[in-house]
Amino acid sequence: MISLAGRDILHAWGKFVFTGMGLGLLIGITLSMAGIYRGMVDDAKVLLDNSGADLWVVQKDTLGPYAEPSSIYDDIWRGIRGIPGVDQAANITYLTMQVSKKGGDVRVLVAGMTPGGPGIPGWPPYLVAGRQITRSHYEAVADITSGLKLGECIKLRRNHYTIVGLTRRMVSSNGDPMIFIPLKDAQEEQFLKDNDAIWAQRRRTAENPAFNRPGVPGLLGAIIASQSTNPYVNAILVRVKKGYDPEQVAESIRRWKRLTVYTRSQMEEIVVGKLIATAAKQIFMFLVILSLVSSAIVAFIIYTLTLGKIREIAVLKLIGTKNRTIVGLIMQQSIALGVIGFVVGKIAATLLMAPIFPKYVLLEPLDSVIGFIAVVVICILSSIVAIHAALKVDPAEAIGG
Amino acid sequence: MGDKGIQIMGLRKRYGSGNTAVEALKKVDMHVAPGEVVGLIGPSGSGKTTLLKCLGAVIEPTAGKMILGDDVIYDDGWKVKDLRVLRRDRIGFVFQAPYLIPFLDVTDNVALLPMLAGVPNAEARKRARELFKALDVEHRAKVMPSQLSGGEQQRVAIARGLVNRPPVILADEPTAPLDSERAVAVIRILNDVAKKFETAIIVVTHDGIIIPAFRRIYHIRDGVTYEEAGEGREFA
Structure with a gap:
């Protein structure tokens, strides 16, 4: 059996590639956001790693x-x-x-x-x-x-x-x-402090009778010395x-x-869990919003592509094509769009966005794998509306003009 | 009346119910023998399209009987389990417009049907090429549908209707988008195909040019069919 989705993509490859590139830039930004979050966490861990300490003794x-x-x-x-x-x-x-x-x-x-x-x-x-x-x-x-x-x-x-x-x-x-x-x-x-401030402090100390007792030589000098270190x-x-x-x-x-003492894991919890927590939440929200926008775009594109093929789908159904084959046609196209978008996005994030970002962007391979799976899942979910529209097509539409 | 082809007896179709019910087909009787091409003619709203949809197992009649070949496919209810398979394997369709799949080349447009039925790709394409030879579009086998003329597209559509060797072909105004010369060519092809492949062909048409080609014509008016002898003219 031939791949209907593959043939359709090859037939209109320009449309797919350019749509995929547009989607790819959006995915690239999403990957970069994840990279910025990873970079922040890595910065925090690097600070702890490079200190060479097992324990931090603090106030x-x-x-x-x-x-x-x-x-x-x-x-x-x-x-x-x-x-x-x-x-x-x-x-x-x-x-x-x-x-x-x-x-x-x-x-x-x-x-x-x-x-x-x-x-x-x-x-x-x-x-x-x-x-x-x-x-x-x-x-x-x-x-x-x-x-x-x-x-x-x-x-x-x-x-x-x-x-x-x-x-x-x-x-x-x-x-x-x-x-x-x-x-x-x-x-x-x-x-x-600066010289003026030091001079003013010494004058105030000298004018304080408690610190400058006539009968206690050396007291003023000792107090000023303690204030200067x-x-x-x-x-x-x-x-x-x-x-x-x-x-x-x-x-x-x-x-x-x-004193308060923190172990490495406790300090990591403070730095990652508290110090950068708000920034991490902001980035997470951006990730969620970008994922929703990507989903909406994929859903709209696939829905539009499917509507453009309603007559062909009616003919396919009339000549005995299984619903499964039609679902496969739409879903494979959606996934193909996502894969093109992911490849473009990964390249854009790695070669274009990460080097010019002022913050450290750490693109972890595992994040790319998770991102790829997420893109595929989003594409599958986004194709549901188009699949629903295609399955509703009455094969009778092919008859009667 | 032969024992193959398609027979329709007392077919009825009602849309809706109660006061709003519309009796689209009141009494349809037809028989088309293998190798025969009959015309189905009627004014707009007479029930032609409804009849075609019933014959094509796309909508369910309300009552009556349909026999395809030796099998009763409808007798006050469908007698076949899978209408999709029935349409795929035993009924060929030729539409008003060719409706070829634009992203498949000509060969695969035709070979798709046997492929859907599980025939290996190579065998399916071989069947398609054999039909192209018979329909004189062999030289266009590898091009995309958009590169074909209207007549060539319709011939490819006929090949698609024939490729699974169905006992019956339903042609819905197949000459509507064509000029007279091409319309005559298409009807000639359908006659040839019917004889060569022993296929019963029902052609719904308004086209006065091709009506003289039919030996038998079914008129349909207000959901009732009437049979009439045609001229059976053979176009040169």
Whole structure:
């Protein structure tokens, strides 16, 4: 038996191909939306992966350091390092800011790393150019998507930093590129104000009789010194020794240090489930709307194509064609349209849309498989109206003019 | 009266019920023997199309009897299980317009019917080509219907009606879209086909040019048929 659908498509291939291309662009946008969602999740996971931590110790009862502000003393890590099961513990600070560079500015997440070199939690695990930070101050490693170049000098608040290394896929949960600087510098960037503000604060302190007692020499100097330093970090990244259960180690830290501790899975739940939840819901809604629009378009096209063949369908029925064959003709055409659309959409999403999108678009093979199945199912469902119209055709319409 | 071909006795068809009922066919009696071509003539609204639909097993008569070949197919109710198979295997149709499937080439337009009946593609196409030879459209076997002239399209449509070797062909104004010359050619082909394949052919027509070609004519008026001898003229 010949394929009626195949012959019809070949006969009017131009109509099918151009309709399929139009549908394909819509499918391409749908795939890109799914890719943006995957990219957001991947960005969030990459942030956790690249931190090199098994546990995140943060200010008590906060969802820090990514979803909420968190502030803890920078000497707590020493006590944590002594807890059984802890392999390494390192302070970390995060500060989102706008950085000026040649040709504009870029939004970045500045991470302050504990000195010690690669392997310490918080350090970028690999570079694509240059070297890691070796000096204690004013050197930086930047993610390549920031657009910064090796040797370029940037200003973060009051200080200037030289880019000594470039890394890749080191991004915040929002997809902003990261810049790594020494911890002490980062603490200063978070805390240190401009000279006028410092001068005004010192004057206020000196004018406060409680801080400037005539009989207590050195008190004012000590208070001003304490106001000029920042003893806080946002979190402590903890790496657990092999063979230890991270949850048990986390429980020890919670018990003895009275801090909040998150394991990797808990932190992932916070970042993916809370931090990007609203954006993910928006994208999901876009996906639903685009799927409905695609369904409506396929249904309309197939219905129109079927109406154009009503007389032929009446003749086919009169000469004894089974309803199953007619259903197959319409459904196969609908699926063929979907397949053409999917191929065009996949190519458009991969080669045209993903590279130019400002956000990271991660097109996973599994999503493509699910997308393909969804397109086929949508096409089958969309052909139901046309099939209903075709089955209602009376073979008697072929007789009598 | 022969024992093959198609016989119709006391066929009636009523549309609707009660006060709005319309008796489209009141009493139809016909017999068309194998190899015979008869004309069915009547004014608009006389019941021609209804009769054709009943004969084509597309609508169900209200009462009467129809015998196709040796089989009673209707006797106050259908006597065959599957009307679709009956139409496919035992009744050929030739329509007012050819209604060829535009996306199939000429061969497959004709071969589709045997294919639907389960005949292998190669065998079905062979049958189609044999008919093309008889109908003189062999040279057009591979083209699309849109590339055929009106007369060629109608000949292909006749081939489609014949391809499953049905005992009866119902032709619904087959010469309506054709000029006189082509109309005469088509009726000549139908006569040849009827003789060659022993097929009973009923031709519904208004066309005064071809009416003299029939040896017997059934007139239908107000749902009742009347038989009349025709000229049986053979066109050169």
